[in-house]
Amino acid sequence: SSGINAEWPLRPGEFGLAMQDCDKCIELDDKFIKGYLRKAALLKIDNPQEAQTVYKKALELDGNNLEAKQGYQHCMSAVRSLPPEERAKAAMNDPEIQNILQDPAMQMILEQMQKDPAAAQEHLKNPAVAEKFSKLVQSGIVSIR
Numbered sequence: 620s621s622g623i624n625a626e627w628p629l630r631p632g633e634f635g636l637a638m639q640d641c642d643k644c645i646e647l648d649d650k651f652i653k654g655y656l657r658k659a660a661l662l663k664i665d666n667p668q669e670a671q672t673v674y675k676k677a678l679e680l681d682g683n684n685l686e687a688k689q690g691y692q693h694c695m696s697a698v699r700s701l702p703p704e705e706r707a708k709a710a711m712n713d714p715e716i717q718n719i720l721q722d723p724a725m726q727m728i729l730e731q732m733q734k735d736p737a738a739a740q741e742h743l744k745n746p747a748v749a750e751k752f753s754k755l756v757q758s759g760i761v762s763i764r
Contacts, residue, residue, distance in 0.1 A: 634661065637657070637661055638658065641654050641655075641658035642658070645658065650680060652677050652680045652681055652684060652687070655674070655676050655677035655680070656674075656677055656684075656690070658673050659671075659673035659674045659677065659687075659690050660690070663690065663693065663694060663697075667694040667697035667701075668694070668698050668709045668710065668712075668713065668758075669709075670690065670694045671691060671695060674690040675691060678691060698757075698758075699757070701759070703759045704759070706758060706759030707759040707760050710758035715754065716754065716755070716758050716760060719754060719755060720755075722751075725748070725751055728742050728748060728752075729752075729761070732752075
């Protein structure tokens with residue numbers, strides 16, 4: 620059976636080894652939820668955005684996993700409390716955010732929204748656009764005045 624060798628809590632200097640252990644565990648069995656949960660727990664303090672992404676992967680494996688749900692919520696709160704520029708900088712490393720920003724249709728929509736607030740209301744009636752826009756706002760990339 621798959622397992623993680625890292626003892627919890629970690630002793631100083633063991634973070635890198637524990638992270639390698641989690642990554643190897645996920646590499647060997649990408650359906651083993653505990654690998655994702657441990658990795659997210661390691662990341663949660665210093666990198667809540669990356670931890671949130673890892674918790675999201677765990678939730679894709681088991682949407683009812685309480686540890687993953689609570690961890691995801693905790694990270695969302697932590698990310699929201701970061702200064703906007705820090706949130707935006709970290710969000711640029713998120714592949715989902717990168718895809719939204721590279722989407723030519725979204726680029727055009729965001730440009731229109733900036734120039735014409737009424738256009739924003741129209742665009743947000745489209746559920747797909749609204750979801751992407753919401754992600755950009757949550758990430759700190761877009762701010763609403």
